[in-house]
Amino acid sequence: xxxxxxxxxxxxxxxxxxxxxxxxxxxxxxxxxxxxxxxxxxxxxxxxxxxxxxxxxxxxxxxxxxxxxxxxxxxxxxxxxxxxxxxxxxxxxxxxxxxxxxxxxxxxxxxxxxxxxxxxxxxxxxxxxxxxxxxxxxxxxxxxxxxxxxxxxxxxxxxxxxxxxxxxxxxxxxxxxxxxxxxxxxxxxxxxxxxxxxxxxxxxxxxxxxxxxxxxxxxxxxxxxxxxxxxxxxxxxxxxxxxxxxxxxxxxxxxxxxxxxxxxxxxxxxxxxxxxxxxxxxxxxxxxxxxxxxxxxxxxxxxxxxxxxxxxxxxxxxxxxxxxxxxxxxxxxxxxxxx
Numbered sequence: 001x002x003x004x005x006x007x008x009x010x011x012x013x014x015x016x017x018x019x020x021x022x023x024x025x026x027x028x029x030x031x032x033x034x035x036x037x038x039x040x041x042x043x044x045x046x047x048x049x050x051x052x053x054x055x056x057x058x059x060x061x062x063x064x065x066x067x068x069x070x071x072x073x074x075x076x077x078x079x080x081x082x083x084x085x086x087x088x089x090x091x092x093x094x095x096x097x098x099x100x101x102x103x104x105x106x107x108x109x110x111x112x113x114x115x116x117x118x119x120x121x122x123x124x125x126x127x128x129x130x131x132x133x134x135x136x137x138x139x140x141x142x143x144x145x146x147x148x149x150x151x152x153x154x155x156x157x158x159x160x161x162x163x164x165x166x167x168x169x170x171x172x173x174x175x176x177x178x179x180x181x182x183x184x185x186x187x188x189x190x191x192x193x194x195x196x197x198x199x200x201x202x203x204x205x206x207x208x209x210x211x212x213x214x215x216x217x218x219x220x221x222x223x224x225x226x227x228x229x230x231x232x233x234x235x236x237x238x239x240x241x242x243x244x245x246x247x248x249x250x251x252x253x254x255x256x257x258x259x260x261x262x263x264x265x266x267x268x269x270x271x272x273x274x275x276x277x278x279x280x281x282x283x284x285x286x287x288x289x290x291x292x293x294x295x296x297x298x299x300x301x302x303x304x305x306x307x308x309x310x311x312x313x314x315x316x317x318x319x320x321x322x323x324x325x326x327x328x329x330x331x332x333x334x335x336x337x338x339x
Contacts, residue, residue, distance in 0.1 A: 092118050101125050107134070111141045112157070118145040126153035132180035134158035139181070142168055144196060151175050160185045161211070166227065167196025174202075179209035183242070185216040186232065188252050190223035190266040198229040207238045208278075214245035215273065218252040219291070223265035230269045239278030245306050246273055248299075248325075250291040263293030274302045279309040285318035285335050288325045295324040301337075302330040 089108040092098060095118040104127040105112040112128045115121055123140070130137040139155035142148055144167035151174045155161040161178035164171055164186045178184060184203055189195060208214045215234045239245040248271075250264040268290060285306040290296035308318045322338035329337045 111138045113140045115142045115145050120147040123150045124152045128155045130157045138163045146170050157181045168198050170200040172202045174205050176206045179211045181211050183211045183213035187218035190219040193224045195227045199231045201232040204235040208242050209240040212243050214239045214242045217248045219250045219264040219266040221251050221264050222262040226265050228267040233272040235274040237276050241281050243281050245280050245285050247287045264291040267294045269297040272300045277305040280306045280318050281309050284321050286320040288322045290324040292324050300328045303332045305332050305334045
């Protein structure tokens with residue numbers, strides 16, 4: 001350890017902020033109670049790691065999440081402002097065989113953890129938190145990666161707990177507690193030319209509490225190119241006071257107005273929602289708004305039971321809204337299927 005001018009303990013980790021083209025690397029960050037002096041500003045990552053071909057193991061000292069290392073940009077003057085500063089707390093680029101365990105990320109300026117072009121990545125026992133009103137503070141963002149597995153983690157942010165971007169395959173997300181935030185999202189997709197397809201996604205055994213969305217698939221209208229998201233399964237998800245528990249939005253526009261009303265060119269198919277249960281804070285618990293240009297195909301809802309949070313005494317039921325999709329229903333359906 002060394003001491004900075006400000007008196008903050010500064011581990012030798014600072015000399016490992018960026019690693020390129022090593023065969024393998026191991027970083028054990030300090031344990032609980034020892035602040036990490038995080039360096040860097042502007043684009044990129046507070047801890048940026050790239051191009052390690054064989055193995056990287058990054059973990060907090062100890063064997064449980066209770067002894068996690070803490071990455072907290074606010075301790076060093078950051079404002080967690082996702083509009084004017086897109087620094088990520090942890091960014092992994094072109095990694096192969098990576099294990100991240102027992103890390104705590106606080107108040108990231110932008111995404112907390114970002115994966116780009118990574119293969120065989122495993123993350124577990126993560127604690128990620130930012131204020132509910134902090135913009136663009138996605139907990140984990142994954143893009144152009146394959147063989148990714150995240151499990152047993154607590155995530156509460158001002159944006160998506162986990163966002164699965166373009167070009168991903170064989171991604172598994174399990175045993176995640178999400179809230180506050182915008183839920184677990186696929187997308188947004190279809191904003192840029194030459195986007196890769198998304199396929200082989202599994203999200204299971206997760207809890208959403210007080211989130212804006214539960215499971216969301218979002219694609220932009222007027223996509224500049226064709227792409228697809230297919231073979232995706234969302235299973236055994238518990239919703240607790242979630243505004244939009246199940247939502248497909250192929251007219252996604254986060255702005256007041258969008259320039260074009262042309263339909264999305266992202267094809268959605270072979271999507272399974274199984275054993276989704278809990279409470280919705282809005283009357284419309286299931287929204288399936290698919291593209292008029294390329295309607296959704298092979299959408300399955302199996303054993304869905306979503307009650308209206310405020311209706312436990314009034315006995316009101318939730319409803320569904322569907323456009324440009326034919327849904328195949330199996331088992332319990334609350335809300336009732338679309339007409």
